[in-house]
Amino acid sequence: MISEITSFQNGSSAASVKADLVLPESPQKIVDATLSAFSTSTIDILVNNAAIIGVRDRTEVTPADFDNIHRVNLQAPFFMVQIVSKHLPKAGGGRIINISAIGSRMGAISEYSVYLASKGGLEVLTRSWAYEFGPAGHTVNTISPGTTKSDMLDQVPAEFLEKYSKMTPMENRLGTGEDIAYIVSWLSGEESRWITGQTIAAAGGLAMY
Numbered sequence: 001m002i003s004e005i006t007s008f009q010n011g012s013s014a015a016s017v018k019a020d021l022v023l024p025e026s027p028q029k030i031v032d033a034t035l036s037a038f039s040t041s042t043i044d045i046l047v048n049n050a051a052i053i054g055v056r057d058r059t060e061v062t063p064a065d066f067d068n069i070h071r072v073n074l075q076a077p078f079f080m081v082q083i084v085s086k087h088l089p090k091a092g093g094g095r096i097i098n099i100s101a102i103g104s105r106m107g108a109i110s111e112y113s114v115y116l117a118s119k120g121g122l123e124v125l126t127r128s129w130a131y132e133f134g135p136a137g138h139t140v141n142t143i144s145p146g147t148t149k150s151d152m153l154d155q156v157p158a159e160f161l162e163k164y165s166k167m168t169p170m171e172n173r174l175g176t177g178e179d180i181a182y183i184v185s186w187l188s189g190e191e192s193r194w195i196t197g198q199t200i201a202a203a204g205g206l207a208m209y
Contacts, residue, residue: 013038021050021076022068031083043087045095045188048077048122053115053152066114073118074125081129092137095188096129098122099180100144102203119144123199130197139196143183146203148175170204179204 005014015037019026035041051073054065081096088094103109104120122142129140147153147164153174165174183202186192201207 021072024075024079027076027079027083030080031087035087041087042089043084044089044093045097046080046084047097047099047184048080049099050076051099051115051119051152053112053155055111055155055157056114057111058113061114069114070118070121073115074121077122078125081125085133088133088136088138093190093193094133094136094138095192096133096138096140097184097187098126098140098142100142100199102144102146102201102207105144105199105201105209106207126199127197134196139187139193141187141192141195141197142199143180143187144199144201144203145180146175146201146206148180149177164206168204168206173204175202175204 002014002016005012015034017030017033017037019029021027031043034043052069054061054069056065077098084096100119100123101116103112104116104123109116123144126140126142133140146168147156147161153161161174166172168174180202183200187195187200201209
């Protein structure tokens with residue numbers, strides 16, 4: 001991925017950081033490594049994208065399952081924002097973008113309740129943060145993808161993917177990383193400066209709200 005970014009030869013660069021978001025010290029580790037890699041004290045954009053899913057019937061969920069999912073999907077974004085907020089541009093223009101899941105609004109997907117609860121919590125944090133960061137000129141928004149091709153989707157049964165592909169009005173297909181990346185790019189730019197506290201459904205019409 002890093003070589004692909006640098007291959008554009010347009011001044012873009014990247015760095016990798018290995019961290020386990022279950023561990024409470026990881027957000028600080030990620031931010032410190034980022035500031036060091038780019039020799040900067042400012043972070044303009046944060047995208048909270050990392051997540052774990054956990055496919056299990058509610059009768060089989062253990063306290064450890066519940067804790068791990070919420071640590072990665074909800075606690076880690078909270079503390080990433082807490083730490084990154086110290087480094088947002090003083091003049092405003094910072095962008096915080098959270099990645100949720102369309103299922104958190106649909107309520108009709110069994111065996112994913114803990115995962116979807118964590119994503120719903122992230123949407124609540126988005127609205128709270130929008131009020132907190134707005135006066136300083138920073139926006140906070142959520143993108144809510146539908147069923148989107150990713151490594152995490154390998155844990156999802158094929159019949160589930162087929163079902164939701166057929167249910168998606170736009171081309172009856174799964175989403176792609178590129179579909180979501182275009183929206184991340186737009187929310188990261190100046191063109192979206194008047195959008196904050198919103199959850200944008202990026203699901204090909206799978207759910208409409």
